[in-house]
Amino acid sequence: RNLSDSANKVGPQGPHEGFDALLHMLVGLLGQSDMNVLSNLTCNNQRNKIITCQAGGVEALVRTILQAGEREDITEPAVCALRHLTSRHPEAEAAQNAVRIHYG
Numbered sequence: 001r002n003l004s005d006s007a008n009k010v011g012p013q014g015p016h017e018g019f020d021a022l023l024h025m026l027v028g029l030l031g032q033s034d035m036n037v038l039s040n041l042t043c044n045n046q047r048n049k050i051i052t053c054q055a056g057g058v059e060a061l062v063r064t065i066l067q068a069g070e071r072e073d074i075t076e077p078a079v080c081a082l083r084h085l086t087s088r089h090p091e092a093e094a095a096q097n098a099v100r101i102h103y104g
Contacts, residue, residue: 020051023041023051024051024055026052027052027055027057028060035064035074035081038061038078039077039078039081043084046088046089046090049085049089049091053085053091053094057081057085058082058085058095058098059102061078061081061085062082062099065078065082066103082099
């Protein structure tokens with residue numbers, strides 16, 4: 001949760017210096033990385049939610065959930081992050097539709 005709050009702090013090159021690239025990288029590594037990080041970064045942070053959605057985060061999260069099977073250490077934070085991406089931001093409806101269209 002503190003990661004999400006820290007993402008809004010201003011750095012020397014602007015409020016989001018390098019952070020957008022980090023979110024894109026995390027989405028690319030979802031199968032390997034800690035789901036808790038993405039869940040924390042998207043908690044109550046509209047900008048991070050939008051960037052993650054634009055980077056294909058919804059599709060990557062659903063794939064990760066399906067591949068993880070019974071591994072709750074992966075599925076629980078992944079489902080939590082997916083919940084963040086599908087609510088309370090301008091692209092939430094598109095994220096919901098991505099889940100419906102691609103994964104039923």
